[in-house]
Amino acid sequence: MQDTIFAPSSGAAPAAIAVIRISGPQAGEALRALAGRLPAPRRASYGALRDGEGQVLDHALLLWFPGPKTATGEDLAELHCHGGRAVIAAVEHALSQLPGLRKAEPGEFTRRAFTHGRIDLAEAEGLADLLSAETELQRQSAMASAGGALSALVDSWRQEVLSLSALVEAALDFADEDDVGGLPADVPVRLSDLRFTIAQWLDRPRAEALREGFRVVIAGPPNAGKSTLFNALVESEAAITAPIAGTTRDVLTHPVAIQGVPFRFFDTAGLRDETEDVVEAIGIERARAIVDQADLILWLGEEGQGPNADERLWDIEAQIDRIDHHAKSHPRHRVSAKSGEGVDDLRRDLVTHARAALPRPGEAALNQRQHAALAAVVSALQDAEARQDDPLLVGEGLRLARVSLDRLLGRATTEDMLDTLFGRFCIGK
Structure with a gap:
């Protein structure tokens, strides 16, 4: 069973309010242990928080979000308590004494959201940029990526690749039948249009210029x-x-x-x-x-x-x-x-x-990893265009293009890269 994690998700103490987030299979039990009950889902409720000996730690707003339709894709609870350092430390200590609970690592909440399919990798990278944004231009660009604008576009390209792949596979499977002969006439045009559209993104200003200034x-x-x-x-x-x-x-x-x-x-x-x-x-x-x-x-x-x-x-x-x-x-x-x-x-x-x-206001921008993935897509589509007389090679080019698009969205990636990305986040995110 996966650990249940907890951490403050609000700003640095002291503050008026501190939001302590709990995510994982024991989130509901943790809420019961501290508040004595499980509130109605997705409705704020007021109650006392007590430690294992019954001592009152604080009075707080309690929120319960049963999974999987939550920010992390798993059971999630939030404690909105007073934001003093001693209060936060006392609540965290009480949570750490419960079985199956531990303090979250940097970016672990967002990583679980990615693992459970609540966000893709491009959205996670946009969220990291949003958290570090210091100017309005940075914020607007990061919002576009975090909100899924780039992901939706990449997914539309992926659907076109899949559609073209289906046409190529049909040509290969039924090449000997009378009703199918060679590649459909529109395949070369669609290949060229898709390659041109994606190639235009490679010429756009990069996210690093916006992030670094x-x-x-x-x-x-x-x-x-x-x-x-x-x-x-x-x-x-x-x-x-x-x-x-x-x-x-x-x-x-x-x-x-x-x-x-x-x-x-x-x-x-x-x-x-x-x-x-x-x-x-x-x-x-x-x-x-x-x-x-x-x-x-x-x-x-x-x-x-x-x-x-x-x-x-x-x-x-x-x-x-x-x-x-x-x-x-x-x-x-x-x-x-x-x-x-x-x-x-x-x-x-x-x-x-x-x-x-720099990227225009509200326009998603590619980072170095995303740029490299799209460059690989363009290269694969170029190879497919150059081999239109051989459906097998066209199909292979389309397969490589799809793999690169999947890599951009995080459907095929490495643990080292994920560790680097999510390490950019704070503890409670």
């Missing part, structure tokens, strides 16, 4: 005003500024949300070809490495001398409050981080640019 690297030679601009954009004195070349010796990073868009700004060591300072040299190498990973580079050095990054590089004329600043003929922006001139315009431009590069 749009990466903006501020780069340039020493004393170009990088750290001052960095501080102005993140609205914090995160970087030390001084009129001494080489003040910034390492890559500094700071996440910030601007108008609901997640950014991660990087301040870097001044780029120059030679330095006798070993520590500064290491900082320069790290700066060059992070420039290669940037979504956008704000170049504060001489015009046309920035890294070869094509559209990823914006020439910024900085320190315009100084008479001796380096003027540029065609800068994207002219700013003074010290006085604030031009900074708001730069910030608005960054938001517009990042929004175009």
